[in-house]
Amino acid sequence: NTVHQLTGSGRGVLGDRKTFEVDHKYGKYYLKGTSRGGGIKTYNAYHVIYESQLPGTMVSSKTNYFLDGAAVDAHAYAEKVYDYFKNVHGRNSYDGNGAPVISSVHVGRNWNNAAWIGTQMVYGDGDGIVFRPLSGALDVVGHELTHAITEKTANLEYHNESGALNESISDIFGAMVDSGDWLLGEDVYTPKQSGDAFRSMSNPTQYDQPDHYSRYVRLPDTPDGDYGGVHINSGINNKAAYLLAEGGTHYGVNVTGIGRAKTAKIYYRALTLYLTSRSTFADMRQAAIKAATDLYGSASQEVQSVKNAYSAVGVY
Numbered sequence: 001n002t003v004h005q006l007t008g009s010g011r012g013v014l015g016d017r018k019t020f021e022v023d024h025k026y027g028k029y030y031l032k033g034t035s036r037g038g039g040i041k042t043y044n045a046y047h048v049i050y051e052s053q054l055p056g057t058m059v060s061s062k063t064n065y066f067l068d069g070a071a072v073d074a075h076a077y078a079e080k081v082y083d084y085f086k087n088v089h090g091r092n093s094y095d096g097n098g099a100p101v102i103s104s105v106h107v108g109r110n111w112n113n114a115a116w117i118g119t120q121m122v123y124g125d126g127d128g129i130v131f132r133p134l135s136g137a138l139d140v141v142g143h144e145l146t147h148a149i150t151e152k153t154a155n156l157e158y159h160n161e162s163g164a165l166n167e168s169i170s171d172i173f174g175a176m177v178d179s180g181d182w183l184l185g186e187d188v189y190t191p192k193q194s195g196d197a198f199r200s201m202s203n204p205t206q207y208d209q210p211d212h213y214s215r216y217v218r219l220p221d222t223p224d225g226d227y228g229g230v231h232i233n234s235g236i237n238n239k240a241a242y243l244l245a246e247g248g249t250h251y252g253v254n255v256t257g258i259g260r261a262k263t264a265k266i267y268y269r270a271l272t273l274y275l276t277s278r279s280t281f282a283d284m285r286q287a288a289i290k291a292a293t294d295l296y297g298s299a300s301q302e303v304q305s306v307k308n309a310y311s312a313v314g315v316y
């Protein structure tokens with residue numbers, strides 16, 4: 001559909017200039033694009049106290065230049081993540097049916113978090129020590145929007161092994177969209193410390209995550225236990241995905257890498273066709289084997305590498 005796209009620009013959280021689609025109404029410009037699915041809209045939740053008041057106020061500007069870096073990045077990165085799933089996986093928004101993508105920035109007070117709350121994405125500003133505004137990282141935006149896709153597909157329950165898979169799937173696609181590395185959150189984590197990240201898929205133990213099933217961390221299925229350690233135990237599946245893409249030898253098991261693109265196709269197919277709400281790590285292994293078999297054949301290197309990647313992290 002030939003939509004007349006208006007282009008806005010601004011500087012993101014890191015001061016980098018970027019452009020994005022905007023709308024123009026009653027003499028003002030808005031962070032609202034209509035050319036992608038049901039639209040991409042970005043709001044300022046600065047005065048919001050209660051969740052019921054979300055999304056807040058749609059971000060506007062007198063000109064088509066926007067000064068709010070957190071809003072610029074939330075909007076521009078939502079476009080990039082939408083385009084990734086549409087162009088690479090043929091998926092039209094997180095529900096596959098063009099659902100509008102809504103984001104709110106400046107949520108909470110110095111909030112060191114980002115989330116998908118079932119209807120929209122929300123980003124804190126961080127406290128300037130642990131995080132800078134969290135929409136400033138493309139892999140964070142990819143991670144959050146993937147939570148929405150997971151909810152609409154496998155709907156992996158957010159606790160214990162299915163919860164760790166939920167987290168890992170979001171890290172996998174966060175890394176695939178932010179295609180330069182296997183780190184998560186490096187652009188917004190610890191602004192005063194360079195060279196570190198929130199998580200590493202290539203080396204989970206660098207940030208105290210397990211990289212083998214024998215090191216699975218048993219935590220209580222409570223908020224204080226991070227619902228059975230969903231953010232720590234994701235390291236096991238993250239390592240498997242990294243090995244599948246890049247190859248390597250892990251705990252004596254050799255894996256022949258098949259590359260990022262094929263790895264992404266296998267996980268997308270596993271997520272949308274074979275994983276279910278209570279899938280375990282063992283189910284993940286079988287789902288990835290099935291997806292790789294569909295895509296590349298049972299005797300393919302890709303299938304063999306999936307088996308070896310999961311054996312390398314102790315998942316059978």
Ligand SMILES: CCC(=O)Oc1c(C)cccc1C(=O)O
Nearest residue numbers: 112113114115139140143184185
């Ligand atoms: C990589 C993005 C990420 O992990 O966001 C979260 C943060 C920063 C804190 C708590 C939860 C999450 C999440 O989305 O799981």
Ligand SMILES: [Ca+2]
Nearest residue numbers: 139178183184
């Ligand atoms: Ca990254």
Ligand SMILES: [Zn+2]
Nearest residue numbers: 143147167170
């Ligand atoms: Zn998450």
